[in-house]
Amino acid sequence: MILDILFPNRCLQCNQIIDGNDVVCEVCFSQIRFSHFNFYEENLLKEKCGLQFPVENAFALMLFEDESLSRKIIHQLKYGNREKIGKILAEWVSEKLEFEKQKPELLVTIPLHHRKLNKRGYNQLHLFAKCLSEIYHIPYDHEILKRNLHTTAQAKKNKEQRLNSEGKFTLNKDVSGKHILLIDDVFTTGNTMSDAAWEILKNDGNKISVLVMAIDN
Numbered sequence: 001m002i003l004d005i006l007f008p009n010r011c012l013q014c015n016q017i018i019d020g021n022d023v024v025c026e027v028c029f030s031q032i033r034f035s036h037f038n039f040y041e042e043n044l045l046k047e048k049c050g051l052q053f054p055v056e057n058a059f060a061l062m063l064f065e066d067e068s069l070s071r072k073i074i075h076q077l078k079y080g081n082r083e084k085i086g087k088i089l090a091e092w093v094s095e096k097l098e099f100e101k102q103k104p105e106l107l108v109t110i111p112l113h114h115r116k117l118n119k120r121g122y123n124q125l126h127l128f129a130k131c132l133s134e135i136y137h138i139p140y141d142h143e144i145l146k147r148n149l150h151t152t153a154q155a156k157k158n159k160e161q162r163l164n165s166e167g168k169f170t171l172n173k174d175v176s177g178k179h180i181l182l183i184d185d186v187f188t189t190g191n192t193m194s195d196a197a198w199e200i201l202k203n204d205g206n207k208i209s210v211l212v213m214a215i216d217n
Contacts, residue, residue: 012072023073023088032070033063033117034217035215039097045187045215052194053201056102057178057209061093064214074185074213075098078124086128089213094135104181104209107135107140110196113147123205128213129183145169145196169199177205187212 008017013028024032037043039059046058062070077085109125117123126142133140148168180200184193187210197208 001055001213002100003120007086017199020086021088022205023076023082023085028069032073033065033068034092034096035060035063036096039099039209040101044217045210045212048190048195048215052190053208055197055210056207059093059097059210060187060212060215061089061096062214063215064188072212077213078120078185079147081121083122083124083127086124086126087131090128090131090135092209093132101134102179105135105179106140106144106175107138107181107183108144108200109140109142109194110135110182110184111142111145111147113149124185125183132183132211141173144171144175145199168213169196171199171203174203175200175206176203179207179209179210181209183211185213187215 003032009020009022010016011022011028013024013031018025022086023119027156035043035045037045037059043058043060045060046055049055049058049213064070064072064074073085073089076082076106077089078215079119107124109129110122111117123142129140129142146169182193182197182200187193192209193212195209197210200206
C-alpha cells in the first residue's frame with residue numbers, strides 16, 4: 001500500500017497514474033495497433049509461418065512497429081521486470097480470439113536458455129500461457145521444449161544477425177498426435193518459431209498452430 005503511494009503505477013504512454021492492474025490508461029489503450037487477425041483465416045502471420053513450416057492456424061494480438069505502444073508494452077514485459085503484463089495480454093487475447101473449431105490440445109511456450117532465464121528471473125511467456133490455459137481450458141506445458149543455444153535477444157539484433165540466427169531446440173518429452181499451440185512474444189523473421197515447430201513436428205501426428213503477442217511487419 002505504501003509502495004503504491006510512493007511509486008504509483010503509471011501509463012506506459014502518457015505517464016498518467018492508473019490502476020495497479022493496468023498497463024495503459026483508457027485513452028492510450030485506443031492507440032494500440034491490434035492486428036484483428038482471424039485465427040482460422042489467412043492472415044500475415046499464417047502466411048509468414050507457412051513459408052517456413054506447416055501451420056494449421058495463426059493469431060497475433062498486436063502489430064510490433066517502431067516506436068509503437070505495443071513495442072513499449074512487450075519491452076516492459078521482457079526487460080522491465082513486469083511479468084504481470086503477461087496476464088493483461090492474455091485477457092486481451094481472450095477478448096479477440098475464440099476457438100470455434102480445431103481447438104488446440106496443448107499450449108507450449110518458446111523456452112529461454114537457462115542463462116537468460118537466470119538473468120531475467122522469469123520467462124515472459126509463462127504467466128501469459130498459464131492465464132490462457134485457465135481461460136480456454138487447454139493444458140499447458142513449459143518443459144516440452146529445451147533451448148540448447150544461448151543467443152542474443154531478437155529485438156536487439158540487426159536484420160542480418162536475425163536472419164542468420166540458429167537457435168535450436170530439443171524435445172524434453174515424447175509428445176505425439178497433438179495439436180499444439182506454439183506461443184512466443186514477437187514474430188520477427190520466424191527463425192525461432194520455425195526451429196521450435198520443426199522439432200515438435202518430428203514426432204508423428206503432431207500439428208502446429210501459432211499464437212504471438214505481436215508480429216513485426
